[in-house]
Amino acid sequence: MAVAALIVLMVVIGGITRLTESGLSITEWKPLSGTIPPLNDAQWQAEFDNYKRIPEYTQLNQGMTLAGFKSIFFWEYLHRLLGRVIGLAFAVPLLWFAVKRQIPRGYGWRLVALLILGGLQGAIGWWMVTSGLSVRTDVSHVRLAVHLMLALCLLAAIVWTALDLLLLARKREARPAHLTGLGAVTFAILFVQLLFGALVAGLNAGLVTNQWPLMNGAFFPGATVAGRSFVDALFNDPAIVHFVHRWWAWVAVAALVLLARAVRPLDRRASIAIHTAFGLQILLGIATVMSGMNIVLAALHQLTGALLVVATVWGVHVIGRRA
Structure with a gap:
């Protein structure tokens, strides 16, 4: 549960890193030596010279001062450092309990699989960063979505375990x-909602409009770029991605209400947690849009999304015990 809490914190810091456009400030991946930040001028x-070589600086941030660079470097460094802390927080106790032969029968393979997934998450994070180092001025929204969704799936698996x-x-x-x-259907519906939330973040699609429930005076905004195919627009057009995330949320709410009703007779606390999490998430989502992507509200929205995953796993686990 402590590792799960660290992952929730990691998701929030990752969101802030994205919102502050800090993710490309560190242009190298040094798993060991990268633990130590720059210590002198x-x-x-x-580090700043490395950053000056990438398109984000040459096309968007020309003239940035060293002080400005340090402010974006901080969030990316903190994000990577916390990733290392999570790895140690999981791996060291796992090794200890393995040596002491205190891992319950049948759980060893599952715990090792979680450790491997955690390592894969670090590699995918770097894969995401590389997409913004040569041609683009930001990271690929698809790779960002893969990175965030794996983090949330890892969180779900750790809480379940x-x-x-x-x-x-x-x-x-x-x-x-x-x-x-019921649990599988709820997970699938929530997965779609979280996926489109990740795409919204990657495309900065929250800035398409500051209205709710309409989008720039219309219910359906239409594609930002004409001539896109349906599939292309569904995953790559900011307005369409925002629209799907906005309204699929109510499908997710319906599934979560059904789950909470099934859970309530078995564990009222889990039912309350589910209702509270999705209620806050909807309010924060609307507030984030109407505020023009206020960074505090956006970060809270991402935090509550992670907590909603935890609450949903709790509920699905409760009904799975009886099975």
């Missing part, structure tokens, strides 16, 4: 929870 200047282990700790004969049909 010469090292800072070397923690709940299984808590159940086992209370009752030695307890078996792992099963994924029910």
